[in-house]
Amino acid sequence: MSQQLLDVIIPGLVVGSIYGLVGMAFAIVYKATQVVNFAIGEVMMLVAYIAFTIQSAYALDFGPLLLVTIGVSVAAGLLIELLVVRPIQGQSLFTIVMSTIGLAIVIRSLVAIIWGVLPQPISLPATSHYVPVAGVGLSLAQIYTVIAFVVACILVGILFRYTRMGLHMRATASSEKTAQLIGINIRRVQTVAWVASTIVAGIAGVMIATIYNLGPDLYAFGLKSFPATILGGLDAVIGSAIGGVVIGVVENITGRFLGSTSKEIVGLLVIVFVLMVRPTGLFGQRKVSRP
Amino acid sequence: MTDQTSGVAKGRSHLLVIITLAALVALAALPWLVNSYLLLMATSVLIWIVGLLGLNLISGNAGLISLGYSGFLAVGAYANAILQIDLGLPAILAIPAAGVVAAILGLLIGIPSLRLTGLYLAITTLAFAVILNSLIVEGGDLTRGSEGIGVPDLSIAGISFNSSFRFYYVCLVVAAFFVFVTRNLERSWFGRSLMALREYETAAVVSGIAATRLKLTTFVISSFYIGVSGALFAHFIRYLNVDNFSTHIGIEALAMIIAGGLGSFMGSILGVVFLTGLSEVLRTFISASDGFLAGIMSTGAVEIRGLIYGLGIILFLRWEPSGLLGLWRRATSRLSSGRSSSEGAT
Numbered sequence: 001m002s003q004q005l006l007d008v009i010i011p012g013l014v015v016g017s018i019y020g021l022v023g024m025a026f027a028i029v030y031k032a033t034q035v036v037n038f039a040i041g042e043v044m045m046l047v048a049y050i051a052f053t054i055q056s057a058y059a060l061d062f063g064p065l066l067l068v069t070i071g072v073s074v075a076a077g078l079l080i081e082l083l084v085v086r087p088i089q090g091q092s093l094f095t096i097v098m099s100t101i102g103l104a105i106v107i108r109s110l111v112a113i114i115w116g117v118l119p120q121p122i123s124l125p126a127t128s129h130y131v132p133v134a135g136v137g138l139s140l141a142q143i144y145t146v147i148a149f150v151v152a153c154i155l156v157g158i159l160f161r162y163t164r165m166g167l168h169m170r171a172t173a174s175s176e177k178t179a180q181l182i183g184i185n186i187r188r189v190q191t192v193a194w195v196a197s198t199i200v201a202g203i204a205g206v207m208i209a210t211i212y213n214l215g216p217d218l219y220a221f222g223l224k225s226f227p228a229t230i231l232g233g234l235d236a237v238i239g240s241a242i243g244g245v246v247i248g249v250v251e252n253i254t255g256r257f258l259g260s261t262s263k264e265i266v267g268l269l270v271i272v273f274v275l276m277v278r279p280t281g282l283f284g285q286r287k288v289s290r291p
Numbered sequence: 292m293t294d295q296t297s298g299v300a301k302g303r304s305h306l307l308v309i310i311t312l313a314a315l316v317a318l319a320a321l322p323w324l325v326n327s328y329l330l331l332m333a334t335s336v337l338i339w340i341v342g343l344l345g346l347n348l349i350s351g352n353a354g355l356i357s358l359g360y361s362g363f364l365a366v367g368a369y370a371n372a373i374l375q376i377d378l379g380l381p382a383i384l385a386i387p388a389a390g391v392v393a394a395i396l397g398l399l400i401g402i403p404s405l406r407l408t409g410l411y412l413a414i415t416t417l418a419f420a421v422i423l424n425s426l427i428v429e430g431g432d433l434t435r436g437s438e439g440i441g442v443p444d445l446s447i448a449g450i451s452f453n454s455s456f457r458f459y460y461v462c463l464v465v466a467a468f469f470v471f472v473t474r475n476l477e478r479s480w481f482g483r484s485l486m487a488l489r490e491y492e493t494a495a496v497v498s499g500i501a502a503t504r505l506k507l508t509t510f511v512i513s514s515f516y517i518g519v520s521g522a523l524f525a526h527f528i529r530y531l532n533v534d535n536f537s538t539h540i541g542i543e544a545l546a547m548i549i550a551g552g553l554g555s556f557m558g559s560i561l562g563v564v565f566l567t568g569l570s571e572v573l574r575t576f577i578s579a580s581d582g583f584l585a586g587i588m589s590t591g592a593v594e595i596r597g598l599i600y601g602l603g604i605i606l607f608l609r610w611e612p613s614g615l616l617g618l619w620r621r622a623t624s625r626l627s628s629g630r631s632s633s634e635g636a637t
Contacts, residue, residue, distance in 0.1 A: 036410045087609055094354050095608050097410060098545065101358070102604030105542050109597035223421065226414055261429050268418035275411055276403040 003135050008256045009249055010136040014211075016228075016248020017149035019267075021204035022221060023228030023240035024156060025197045030234045031160075032169045032193035035085075035093065038100045041222015042107035043080065043198055044205030047073050049115055051206050052122060052214055062126050062144065069206045070199055077198030081191050089190070104219070112216045119215035127210050141210040148203055153241050156200065160237060165192055173235065227267035230274050233284025243282065318463055322456050330455055332571065336563050337462035338523045339547070343559035344473045345516025346544050349412075351553035352482060353509050354489035359400070359416030360541035362423045363514050366393045367521025368531050369427065369434055372442045383447050386522040393518025394511045401510040406503055412510075420538045427533045439532035442525045462523055469516060473556040476512075485509060486554070539597065546600040549607050552616025561615045566603060570596050 022040060029037045037043075051069040054060070060068065084103050088095050127141035160166040172179040172189045180186055208221055225244065232243025247267050255263030280286050322330055342364060349357050371389035374380040380388065396419075404415040427434045434440065444453040445461065452461050476482055484505055487495040496502050525531055543566075551562020573595065611617055 036413070038413070084605060091608075091612075092354070093410065094350075094356060095612065097356060097413065098549065099605050099608055101356070101413075101542055101545065102601045102608070104601070105539070105597045106601035106605070109594040109601065112594045113598075223417065226418070230414065261425050265422045265425050268422050271418050272403055272415060275407065275415065279407050279411070 006134050007136055008252050010134060010138070011142075012249035012252030013245060014138065014142045014145055014248070015252065016245035017146045018204055018208055018211075018221065018244070019225045019228040019247050020149050020241040020244025021152060021200055021207075022225030023232060023244040024152065024237055025201035025204065026225070026229040027232070027234060027237040027240040028156065028197040028200065029193050030229075031173050031237055033190050034173070035096050035100070036234065037194075037197065038097060038222075039080075039104040039107060040197070040201050041219035041225075042104045042111075043076060044201040044208070044222070045111055045216070045218040046107050046205075047076055047198070047202035048205035048209040048214060048218060049111055049120070050076075051202070052120065052209060056123065059123075062124060065124070065206065066148075066203070069202050073199040073202030074195055076202070077195035078191070080198070081194040085190070085194065086187070089187070104222075108216070108219060115216070117216050119213040122209060122214055124210060139211070141207065145207040145211065148207060149241070152200055152203065153238060156196070157238055159196065165189070169193060224267060227270045227274075229281075230271045231281055233281030235285060236281060236283035239281060239283025315467065319460075322459050327455065330459055332567065334455065334459045334462050334527060336567055337459070337466040338520055338527055339544075339563040339567070340466045340560055341462075341469050341523065342517040342520030343544060343548055343551075343563055344469050344556055345513035345520070347548045347553065347556070347559045348473070348476070348485075348516070349506075349510050349513040350545060351548055351555065351558065352477065352485040352489065353506055354553075355405075355506065355510075356410065356413040356545070357416045357510070357513070358413050358538065358541045358545075359420045360517060360544040361536045361538050362416070362420035362541075363393045363397065363517035364521040364524060364540065365423055365427065365533075365536035366396055367518030368442075368525035368536075369440070369521075370518070371522035371525045372440050372531055373433065375443050376440070381447075382443075382445050382526075386519060389522035389525075390515040390518035393521065394515040397511045397514025398507070401507045405506045405510060417538065417541070420536075420541060424533050424536060424538075427536075437533060439530055442529050442531060445526045458526065462527075465519065465523060469519075470556055470560070477554075477556060481505075481508075489554075539593075542604075543596075543600050546603045548614075550603050550614055552614030553612075555616055558614050558616045561619075565615055566600065570599055573599065 022044065025040050025044075026037065029035055047069060050072045051065060054068050054072070055065045058064075080103065084099055085096065088099055124141075127139060127144065129140045130137045131140060131143060132138075133143070158166075160169060168179065168184045168186075168189050169192070171182070171184055172186050176186055179189075204221070205218060208218055212218075227247045228244035229240040230243070231247060232239035232241065234240075247270065250270070251263050251266055254266045274281060321333055325333070342360065346357065346360055349355055367389040370392040371382075371385050374385040374388055375382060400415055400419050401412075404412045428437050430436060444451060445458060446452060447461070452458050484495065484500045487498070488500060488502055488505060492502060524535075528535060547562035547566050548559055549562070550566055551560065551564075552558025574592065577595070607614055613620075
């Protein structure tokens with residue numbers, strides 16, 4: 001492969017890992033509860049802000065920062081599930097999805113009120129070393145992102161395929177009523193799904209902040225990751241991860257050859273194309289509605 | 292018994308006619324009664340109402356979330372300005388034509404999204420709003436890029452409606468027209484079918500409603516409304532720039548119809564009056580108080596607004612899903628049922 005192509009593809013894989021993480025976060029909640037959480041981008045921004053506030057207060061290194069991120073994510077996921085989602089459980093999809101949209105702008109506003117509208121400085125010297133990978137210089141933060149992505153894929157894959165909770169989640173996804181009838185605690189399934197999704201999103205948020213910056217527009221990565229989960233399939237968790245990588249590479253290639261505006265919108269055009277050609281995405285399951 | 296109820300209904304509809312007429316007279320007299328700031332606010336509310344009526348058709352009556360409000364608003368505004376400047380169309384033609392342009396775009400977005408059930412419209416409309424903003428910046432000679440575009444003065448049939456005083460009446464007439472049309476739409480076969488579709492799609496389809504076509508029609512109509520609202524908005528702000536059409540607007544619009552009441556034209560009106568009123572009251576309250584709150588306010592007027600609208604969505608859906616209109620209906624039905632039960636006792 002020519003070096004020119006590698007220069008485009010490898011950074012694409014890094015961005016794609018971020019899209020993949022966020023796409024997975026979308027898909028986990030969708031798979032277990034049929035809800036698209038429109039606040040994912042905002043949630044990961046909030047987690048990133050809190051995690052970095054703690055990090056700078058104690059001058060933590062990257063490893064402890066990740067642990068803090070997971071802790072903050074668990075707390076945020078539980079809180080959101082408890083305060084916003086659970087009270088309206090069992091209501092129409094419209095109500096639940098709209099509530100996540102409301103939550104999104106509440107978080108956006110809160111972050112701007114608390115931390116201000118200017119990007120926050122981050123001091124994490126260990127992640128800014130550059131390492132050549134196949135002739136392309138990548139920062140350690142970028143390499144960590146890819147590693148986090150692969151690890152998350154494996155863990156989430158194991159969660160869904162090999163654990164009892166994963167089985168319960170898949171059962172709840174295919175029929176909430178039947179799952180309840182055979183004794184599955186669907187409330188707990190929902191909680192686990194929201195928390196797992198928030199952890200994945202939170203890690204993505206911290207990685208985005210490390211690579212780019214910690215600003216109040218970090219939430220935009222939520223929308224940018226929609227194409228990943230639409231391409232992979234809203235109900236396909238690993239599919240969404242793969243979708244993210246594809247979108248990341250495609251974006252970088254179009255950006256190189258067609259200019260930066262096309263880079264911004266190519267993912268969104270992918271959404272429209274996928275919905276016209278194969279609305280379930282590459283790995284999603286077709287659903288049949290019965291009365 | 293039947294005579295009695297129809298008599299009550301007749302009495303009620305007479306009352307409604309009287310209330311409507313009184314409201315129209317009050318609205319017509321408004322410019323003489325308030326200061327120029329409040330007049331601008333009232334004009335903005337009227338412009339909002341036109342678009343919200345449309346949004347409420349697709350999101351309230353049909354129950355499909357659309358996040359593309361800002362996109363259709365921008366299309367209407369830019370189409371109106373461009374048609375008047377570049378093609379020399381008179382405003383009286385350009386404003387409805389702007390609505391038609393928005394409607395055509397609605398058709399194009401609706402076709403891939405509405406064949407599918409559930410949430411896809413929310414995703415595609417959000418994508419549309421974001422893409423459109425990029426296109427406006429990259430639009431070159433058509434949209435004048437990030438430089439923006441000056442909107443010609445509004446004149447209809449040789450009469451200038453440029454002053455905020457006269458422009459208010461233009462908006463009032465347009466808004467009243469759209470309210471009237473929407474009220475009738477909601478009570479027609481069309482409105483009832485939408486309601487059936489929202490409540491139980493499979494049953495509605497089985498009883499002969501062409502679901503996809505009905506949703507698509509609704510979405511196109513809704514886009515037309517928002518496009519016309521955008522055309523008026525262009526004359527209101529007089530200078531178009533991509534910053535006027537942030538995707539935030541789409542969420543604010545949804546907050547308004549949720550707070551007012553989904554699926555009813557009255558809900559759209561109540562919602563915009565309530566939420567703009569509330570933000571205004573809070574704004575004056577906070578800027579009047581000094582110290583901590585005023586400090587937040589000076590840095591974050593937009594954020595306070597976002598907080599109000601976001602919490603509005605969450606709290607109304609949780610505690611009062613039928614909005615202010617539901618509260619009002621419950622209050623009046625309690626009053627009238629109280630009266631009829633006492634009548635029954637005598």
